[in-house]
Amino acid sequence: MTHPHSSGPGDPPMAGTGAPPARTSAAFLADLAVRALREEARLSPKPGLVDPRGSGAHDDMDVPLLLTSAEALRSTFRSVADAARLMAAGAGLREELGRLGREGDRTMLRTTRGVNTHRGALWALGLLVAAAPDASNEREAARGAARLAALPDRHLPAGAASHGERVRRRYGVRGARGEAEAAFPHVVEVALPRLRRARAAGFAEGIARLDALLGIMSLLDDTCVLHRGGVEGLRVVRLGAARVLAEGGPGTDSGHACLLELDERLRARRLSPGGSGDLLAAALFLDSVPWPEPGARTVREAVACGR
């Protein structure tokens, strides 16, 4: 039996006023990235994550804060897309993206008064926004993003170790950088196929997105979870998500009940699968890019009208 309760896409077709910008313009790509963040935030019920029902496993975030943060990052995504248009995909662009990403991080923290709402999402979406115009499909975009991620950034500050850095050293996982350098396998091989399979099976969009999120959660070495709950916490998240899927997924009554149980468990243990939330947003972004018809070479070339 299918389950009707879940909220999904909530945005009108295109933000802004007047005529839509050219399909590859920086403003357009930034809009797709911000929209992906908004749609991830509004999707419900997400286990352990912030959603319209509340703060999930967090005590410093809610949906309005995520939406404000997403909007504040619009200009960063726009600058990222502009830089990618003007510079060849090499070391210079990598360093410029690093600079813009760190500036975006500061904008986020200023906007949220110090709360890390979107660090991981900015990293993933920033790289994908930079790579999308020179790709003809989502797989190529992920590979372009991986090439950028793997280039050295001489200006990366040596400062205090991040949570991710500590977790990587302690548990030997590769975290957000590893996911990008591997061309976002949890986005391209897990989330997008699940999204499409669930849609093709007739599930509502919100169910398809939850199914994609659970698919990521069941497999990802999420440094947010490892930081808060260690290996045992990661086991709870991964097995819990796999169980929801084994019960029939979020679109069935038993899968839905199992999902709500998992949500309670994650909230009680303060386990937030933030990395999975980021990668769902990355999948929604790639899913929304108007890739050219087969035969045309890239998004950029497919659209004659320039930026």
Ligand SMILES: CC(C)(COP(=O)(O)OP(=O)(O)OC[C@H]1O[C@@H](n2cnc3c(N)ncnc32)[C@H](O)[C@@H]1O)[C@@H](O)C(=O)NCCC(=O)NCCS
């Ligand atoms: C790579 C980043 C995310 C730092 O990662 P690090 O693990 O050291 O830091 P931190 O723990 O603070 O954040 C990592 C975030 O990634 C997400 N995440 C966690 N695990 C994973 C995973 N396995 N896969 C993907 N994302 C994950 C979570 O949201 C987490 O909060 C990034 O902030 C960075 O280095 N930025 C530099 C600016 C830059 O180069 N930007 C380029 C694009 S604009």
Ligand SMILES: Nc1ncnc2c1ncn2[C@@H]1O[C@H](COP(=O)(O)OP(=O)(O)OP(=O)(O)O)[C@@H](O)[C@H]1O
């Ligand atoms: N819906 C969501 N709810 C909460 N976090 C999300 C959501 N979507 C994505 N995230 C990601 O989760 C990360 C926040 O996780 P978290 O608060 O655990 O990080 P932290 O600041 O490193 O750790 P801590 O809060 O334990 O000090 C952000 O980088 C963000 O990109």
